[in-house]
Amino acid sequence: MKIDDLVAIDVHTHAEVSKDGHSSLSPELLGASADYFQAHGHRQPTIAEMADYYRSRRMAAVVFTVDAEHATGHPRIANEEIASSCAEHPDVLIPFASIDPHKGRAGVREAHRLVDDYGVRGFKFHPSIQGFAPDDRLAYPLYEAIEELGAVALFHTGQTGIGARVRGGGGIRLKYSNPMLVDDVAVDFPDLRIILAHPSFPWQDEALAVATHKEHVYIDLSGWSPKYFSPQLVRYANSLLQDKVLFGSDYPVITPDRWLADFAQLEIKDAVREKILLRNTARLLFGEEST
Template sequence: MNVDELVAIDVHTHAEVSAGGHASLSDELLGASAKYFKEHPRPTIPEMAAYYRERKMAAVVFTVDAEHLTGHPRISNEEVAESCAEHPDVLIPFGSVDPWKGRAGVREVRRLVEKHGVRGFKFHPSIQGFAPDDRMAYPLYEAMQELGVIALFHTGQTGIGAGVPGGGGIRLKYSNPMLVDDVAVDFPELRIILAHPSFPWQDEALAVATHKPYVYIDLSGWSPKYFPPQLVRYANTLLKDKVLFGSDYPVITPDRWLADFAALDIKPEVRPKILKDNAVRLLGLGTEKETART
């Protein structure tokens, strides 16, 4: 990956369909998501690669393993990793392991990192049905810290299950970013990303990211024109080196996100940090090899 040629790095995109047509969510949850986010294409990973290559961007790609709560089989982490490996100029593979899988999940984390080059793991506490500070998940974090990979947590409200009776069994409380604070304390070398403007807990996310040196925030899932003012203020100042561009593609396109971001009141010297430089450092990309550990 030649990071010098990239205009941006999108740290939050979803593989929503496998090569064989298997969807990442059940029909009920997909239907609710389509109503919430509006209907959108569901590209395959090779199609995602072509999309980002055309825009001279790179993208982190993952799915969500939530079999315990939803009963719906996931898209294979191996497929995500292998498909990304076919497009290393633009795609960066992350995995997802349901914390309820216990020791089997820890073995999978190690295998995905050591044999498939996975660079991080996505957690969606509300869809996976666990609190991030539940000790049940700690063996996963321990392995990730040891392996030097990133833990990315969905935070805030989710459109998944919105409008379904009982929210489809999805509990919003698990996605309060303050629940990740214990994780940052107990695994002080683990690199953590709090995904999304964390409605209704934006201040909690800012507090954790400001207090814990290896906690970052990605800006995915919302158009920048709707960002809370305190998020913009912190991105411009105290967190200028810890805020990351993410779109939530395909539910929000980077084209739309970047167009709205261009109108946001972000300092000129901060804008390239958010769009690319912070991600280069955190992910250890490019010729600099300047990882987040420096």
Template sequence: MLNAEDLVAVDVHTHAEISKSGHRSLSPALFGASTEYFKAEGHRQPSIAEMADYYRQRNMAAVVFTVDAEHATGHPRIANEEIAESCAEHSDVLIPFASIDPWKGQAGVREARRLVTEHGVRGFKFHPSIQACWPNDPMAYPLYGAIEELGVPALFHTGQTGIGAGVPGGGGIRLKYANPMLIDDVAVDFPELRIILAHPSVPWQDEALAVATHKPHVHIDLSGWSPKYFPPQLVRYANSLLQDKVLFGSDYPVITPDRWMADFDELEIKPHVRPKILKDNAVKLLGL
């Protein structure tokens, strides 16, 4: 089992990109666009076992998930059960999250309950832009209610996305769904739901900071960007008002923890805040 005291860091944002059968989490067109956007040419899609070895070698733990956007994209997801079972085989370093398309309605609610109670899932990932769903759409509320009741976090993609970038029409992906201010409604309507706003939320960074400052259970992860490109106001808040609510995330495998950490070392983060971001805040939030 995972021993948080021995870890250097907890990466709260990594992607399972390929199943045991070779099925990809994204269509070839969207995967290629993401690779180009992150300048990650040549990056391979590691298996979950390979992800475990990677993080074990670095004495880190990682949250692992895929994205279920079957309704909008028509592309079948990687099974949540497979991710949970694979993470369970490497429970010293991997923490399974699931993803359920909000368009699945009550079937999604039943699945969420089953995944937590029977498969050990520790949280849920939403990507409003790819799922083509407003985060505050009442359609999703029964699912959020179940997640709140189960006592696990919900992680929402916010801001720009590399998925679909450069593809004609952005691959049909609309950025408007990813404004973090929309998640403020979710935080109001589900006051005990622990929420993570993923990524520097460009072009809505100030909105994300406002929501995280105002709502006690809203956090921000720092994935998807090299720290050298973080908006200056995000760095200021991470050093002060939000020092207990900001989390290390890489977006592995398109951004590796090695690259992220090297740039984070150069960031002007106060010495007592650095361990909070890298590990302590995640340990508390995830109950490790």
């Protein structure tokens, strides 16, 4: 991957379907997400199709699924499949993985194997779907392994469209995605690189506080059209956090085409715009070196 040939790196995209057609979510939760994002009719692209999509736009993309087997009972898409598929397109795809923290020592062993044998660069957590608080000690052995491996931990924060308007929210508890719960993780694992995913409604100020205060905490801007960003988020992205804010779309439910068109309307300094779209993520994942 040659960073200087890219115009952007999308740090937040989802592998929604496996090679054998297995979905990453149950039909009920997938339907609720489509309703929330008004994304009915969008295809669940294969990873090869995702590669073609981003390559045609001179972009790279981080790809992951969510392992929430303990809370939902729905089998995940295999991390190995996602990483192997991404490895077929190393010019544009960057594999992340997801391990349910409830898997304990088995999850720790899996994390080591995925980094060492499959080149995985980070791990996605969705506390609300996975049914755990980020500061719960059950996840600490997994964080320790990720920190030791030099990988990134990406946490969903804020409200989620998954389970929205389903009876009882599909059992999904929003409280687990308060970004302030990640503050303890940043204290107890000071060398762990952390991304707080999404504008963190209704806890945007908490996310800004944690990212400003903790050295290795970043914010990605996925899951929302930029036209809905709070003035506070735009102000911090343009100033104090200009080196710690990252472009993410949430593809396929939000496309980078739509996101970038709306982002172009924000009053962001030109130098900061390039940092957000490309340079900050390149530095975080690659040390700005071409690979």
